[in-house]
Amino acid sequence: MFKRTFLTLAVLLLTLPALADKGMWLPSLISSRIDDMRAKGFRLTAEDIYSINRASLKDAVVLFDGGCTGEFVSDEGLLLTNHHCGYDYIQAHSSLEHDYLTYGFWARSRAEELPNEGLNVRVLVRMEEVTDRIAAGESPEEICRKAEAEGKGYRASVEQMYYGNQQFLFLYEQFDDVRLVATPPSSIGKFGGDTDNWIWPRHTGDFSIFRVYAGKDNRPAPYSPENVPYRPARHFKISLRGIHEGDFTMIYGFPGNTQEYILSDAVAYIAERSDPAKIAIRTGRLEIISEAQAEDPELRIHYAAKHATIANAWKKWQGEMLGINRLGTVAKKRDYEERFAAWAADREEYRTVVAELKAEYARIADAYFAYELISETLAALPTSYDEEERAESCFERRRATEQALFEFLAAEYAARCPAPYLIPEFLDGLHTWGSPEAYARHLFEEVWSGEKSADAEALASGIKRMRSHIVWLLGTRSLRNLTSKRLNELYTRYIRGLREWDTQRAFFPDANLTLRVAYGSVAGYEYADGEYHKPQTTLDGIIAKDNPEIYDYDIPQQLRDLYASKEYGRWGITLDGRRTVPVCFLATNHTTGGNSGSPVINGRGELVGINFDRTWRSTMSDIEFDPEICRNIAVDIRYVLFVIDRIGGADYLFREMDFVR
Numbered sequence: 001m002f003k004r005t006f007l008t009l010a011v012l013l014l015t016l017p018a019l020a021d022k023g024m025w026l027p028s029l030i031s032s033r034i035d036d037m038r039a040k041g042f043r044l045t046a047e048d049i050y051s052i053n054r055a056s057l058k059d060a061v062v063l064f065d066g067g068c069t070g071e072f073v074s075d076e077g078l079l080l081t082n083h084h085c086g087y088d089y090i091q092a093h094s095s096l097e098h099d100y101l102t103y104g105f106w107a108r109s110r111a112e113e114l115p116n117e118g119l120n121v122r123v124l125v126r127m128e129e130v131t132d133r134i135a136a137g138e139s140p141e142e143i144c145r146k147a148e149a150e151g152k153g154y155r156a157s158v159e160q161m162y163y164g165n166q167q168f169l170f171l172y173e174q175f176d177d178v179r180l181v182a183t184p185p186s187s188i189g190k191f192g193g194d195t196d197n198w199i200w201p202r203h204t205g206d207f208s209i210f211r212v213y214a215g216k217d218n219r220p221a222p223y224s225p226e227n228v229p230y231r232p233a234r235h236f237k238i239s240l241r242g243i244h245e246g247d248f249t250m251i252y253g254f255p256g257n258t259q260e261y262i263l264s265d266a267v268a269y270i271a272e273r274s275d276p277a278k279i280a281i282r283t284g285r286l287e288i289i290s291e292a293q294a295e296d297p298e299l300r301i302h303y304a305a306k307h308a309t310i311a312n313a314w315k316k317w318q319g320e321m322l323g324i325n326r327l328g329t330v331a332k333k334r335d336y337e338e339r340f341a342a343w344a345a346d347r348e349e350y351r352t353v354v355a356e357l358k359a360e361y362a363r364i365a366d367a368y369f370a371y372e373l374i375s376e377t378l379a380a381l382p383t384s385y386d387e388e389e390r391a392e393s394c395f396e397r398r399r400a401t402e403q404a405l406f407e408f409l410a411a412e413y414a415a416r417c418p419a420p421y422l423i424p425e426f427l428d429g430l431h432t433w434g435s436p437e438a439y440a441r442h443l444f445e446e447v448w449s450g451e452k453s454a455d456a457e458a459l460a461s462g463i464k465r466m467r468s469h470i471v472w473l474l475g476t477r478s479l480r481n482l483t484s485k486r487l488n489e490l491y492t493r494y495i496r497g498l499r500e501w502d503t504q505r506a507f508f509p510d511a512n513l514t515l516r517v518a519y520g521s522v523a524g525y526e527y528a529d530g531e532y533h534k535p536q537t538t539l540d541g542i543i544a545k546d547n548p549e550i551y552d553y554d555i556p557q558q559l560r561d562l563y564a565s566k567e568y569g570r571w572g573i574t575l576d577g578r579r580t581v582p583v584c585f586l587a588t589n590h591t592t593g594g595n596s597g598s599p600v601i602n603g604r605g606e607l608v609g610i611n612f613d614r615t616w617r618s619t620m621s622d623i624e625f626d627p628e629i630c631r632n633i634a635v636d637i638r639y640v641l642f643v644i645d646r647i648g649g650a651d652y653l654f655r656e657m658d659f660v661r
Contacts, residue, residue: 009643010041011445013352021626022590023508024255024516025162026168027058028127033392037519041603042354049252050518055604058515059234061252062121062212064171064597067513069253070121071599073607074656077212078181079121080640083189084308086208089116090183091305093328096297101304104185104623113179113211115223121212122155122172123232124515128157131167140167147171149587153220161509162499163261163491167657170413175230177213177223181463182650184208185556189574192551194286194311196341198319198535198616202234202584202633203542205642206612209653218361225242237658238637239606242573242587243522245535247589251518251589251600251632253513258622263354264333265361266482271324273365273483274372275317277416281376282409292401300396315395316619323620332624343501350497357490364474368482370421371470374463376417377413378426381406383460384447403444410440411634412508421470425462429455472631513594520588525629529616535586538575539560539563542583571642582636585609592622592634600634606660609634 019319025033027050034046050058056197064070068085072078083090090535092102093114107113115394130143147156147169155174160166183189188205198201214230215221243249259266289307293300297602324330337354344350382402389395413426414436425437433439446453475485523534545551562568566579573582587600591611600609614621618630645651 010425022627023506024258024511024518024590024592025508027252027372027515027517028128028293030517033519037248037250040521041520042250042272042519043603051291055233057234057236057252058124059232060236061515061599062123063254063513063515064121065119067256067594069594069595069598069611070234071101071252071597071607071610072235074213074235074658075596076656077214078177078234078235078482078653078656079210079212080207080599080610082206082610083183083204083208083595084206084312084612086180086183086210087190087308088305089119089180090208091301092116093180094301096301100183100303101186103182104188104648106182106650108650108652110211110229113181114211115177115179115208117223119178119210120174120180121258122174122177125151125154125171127168127170127515129166130169130510131165134158136165143169151219157544159512159514161512162177162495162507163488164490164495165499166509168514175212175214175220178223179213181211182209182648182653183414183642184647187552187555188559188643188647189554190308191555192545194308194422195552196313197311197611198315200527200586200615200631201537201541201632202613203537203545204635204645205586205639206635207610208641209644226511230335235658236601236607237605237660238641239315239602239604239608240570240638240659240661241602242582242638243536243602243608243636245522245524247522248603249520249522249587249589249608250601251587251591251595251598253516253591253595254513255516255518255592256482256513256594258511258592258624260508260510260623261491261498262333262481263331263357263361264337264622265358267324267333268330269361269365269369269482270623271321271330273369275321277369278372278376279314279317279321281409281412281416282310283472284312284412285310285380287404288401288404288408292398296397297396297639298392301395302398315616319616319619321620321624321627323617324623326617327620327624327626329620329624340501341500344497347497349493353490353494353497356555357487357494360486360490364484364487365482366418367470367473368479370417370551371479372424373413373417374467376410378423378459378463381409381443383456384446384514385450388448398620399448402448406440406444407437410436410443421466421467423459423462429459480632511592511594518595520590522585523631524586525615525631530648533586535631536575537583537585539568539583540578541583542599556647562646567646569646570640571638571645573638581639581642583639584633584635586615586631586633588627588630589632590621590630595632600632602636605659608639609637610640 003252022205030049031046060072062070064081070079070081090100144156148154153174155172157170184205191204212229212230231477289303293303341354429439442458447456522535524533527533546555568581595611598611599607600611602608613633615631621630
């Protein structure tokens with residue numbers, strides 16, 4: 001008996017480290033992981049990561065613009081995030097006269113920092129489990145109202161974990177005065193553009209710098225010239241020691257969406273139906289927009305943010321689909337479900353839950369597919385062009401591009417939408433005009449003219465009604481993934497059963513844009529048979545890709561000159577016998593959308609990089625994380641500092657920062 005127990009324990013101990021690098025852990029519960037983290041090189045305590053009694057690392061991390069992460073690097077509110085996270089605001093400040101996208105922007109004083117209407121950051125005050133309070137009859141709304149009354153500028157939400165098996169309150173302090181301090185040229189901050197997106201080796205200096213302002217009481221306040229830099233309770237020290245393969249890394253940020261526990265039916269829907277359709281539709285949109293951008297510099301700027309937004313998910317879905325198929329995820333999940341069902345056969349609570357989940361997926365799949373198609377096609381078409389757009393000098397030159405988009409998207413919707421979910425007003429238009437393209441041309445002419453369009457308004461109403469019908473059918477407005485109210489109810493029971501049955505699995509709650517910890521190490525990987533990708537890139541790779549004839553690869557002349565002179569200052573390193581500058585690195589941290597801009601810290605809690613992407617073969621990690629191949633991509637903090645100093649000439653910012661060697 002003792003021998004059998006000892007062997008079981010030994011197997012468990014051997015299994016745990018293999019599981020540990022996978023996961024997005026709640027900071028308030030990180031003590032359950034701290035021993036494993038320390039065994040892998042972390043030198044701080046759980047209290048250093050998250051505390052409500054004293055300043056901790058959580059106070060240095062912010063939710064940026066509702067969908068990215070940022071981190072404080074000074075006690076004067078200086079904030080780092082990704083270039084692509086600040087992209088819309090950089091674009092909004094750009095024009096042909098002040099093309100900050102192309103040439104960058106560097107405020108030389110606080111007075112030159114640019115306000116950004118609508119931009120906010122949130123700092124987590126605390127998180128706490130409220131499962132028992134809700135079970136006792138207190139509503140989430142009531143819990144949030146009580147929490148928000150505790151302080152000025154507080155915002156609260158109650159979020160589900162494990163499909164409602166646990167509920168947590170997240171209380172934030174929201175700051176609405178956030179100003180642009182600096183951004184590198186897009187040929188650095190977006191180097192490689194869509195071609196290099198999700199790709200390794202990577203050479204993108206994906207960072208931008210903002211500053212958070214507050215009232216004189218250091219509390220949130222609307223924008224005012226009288227506001228002062230916010231003084232965060234904690235900011236990150238910056239390591240100049242660099243990184244090496246095998247070093248411990250930790251990501252602290254706001255991952256947006258994972259689906260770790262979904263059934264094989266949902267994975268098959270993603271890989272075999274949803275992703276292929278959305279990829280095809282976005283391919284067509286990108287081709288139309290790219291053609292316009294190539295022909296007209298002003299259209300290049302106008303469509304820049306839209307192109308980037310469309311392309312980001314488009315490329316991610318391609319890698320996700322290929323990764324799911326490569327791993328055989330659908331088959332593995334089916335086997336897992338069958339084994340769970342066998343265990344559950346004599347347990348009344350769980351006996352039928354898998355069968356019920358599968359039946360519900362069959363009921364809702366067509367409806368949800370129609371909902372996705374509407375979002376990708378008809379809902380992407382403008383219903384009007386406002387006065388500000390019409391005043392743009394490039395408005396008339398956009399005509400052919402906008403019309404082509406109308407025709408293409410209408411045709412895609414007509415060809416792909418399941419018949420029961422075709423919008424009646426759209427069908428009326430087809431009957432009247434004879435084809436999707438002819439109907440789209442008619443709609444476009446009415447919308448472009450600026451006159452009130454009865455047909456366009458009718459279609460907009462039809463879209464709204466069909467979406468409402470699908471929401472009613474599915475019983476939920478939370479439609480980011482293939483889901484329904486009934487599915488969520490069933491998953492609550494299913495996940496509870498899984499945690500009872502699969503006791504060796506390291507369960508963590510799916511990402512839902514709440515603060516999480518992920519940890520791993522700096523690591524390369526075998527991309528293909530005999531092809532190993534090292535975990536570090538350098539300035540040499542940028543120079544190798546440099547091409548003045550391609551916008552995304554046309555680096556600033558300053559960078560070419562610095563490479564020629566090798567005058568890198570304190571940011572240069574010697575690698576493989578050559579003098580160079582580190583640019584990006586890979587690590588094994590489990591990340592997803594929302595982790596863009598997250599701090600990458602070393603075992604001492606010091607900033608070594610800014611997370612901005614995953615490798616293309618990692619994008620299925622929202623569904624299945626493969627530790628052999630899944631890698632996050634970060635810009636090395638030394639490259640960020642090099643660009644600030646040698647390209648931006650903004651080394652005055654260093655006076656605010658704390659460097660450690």
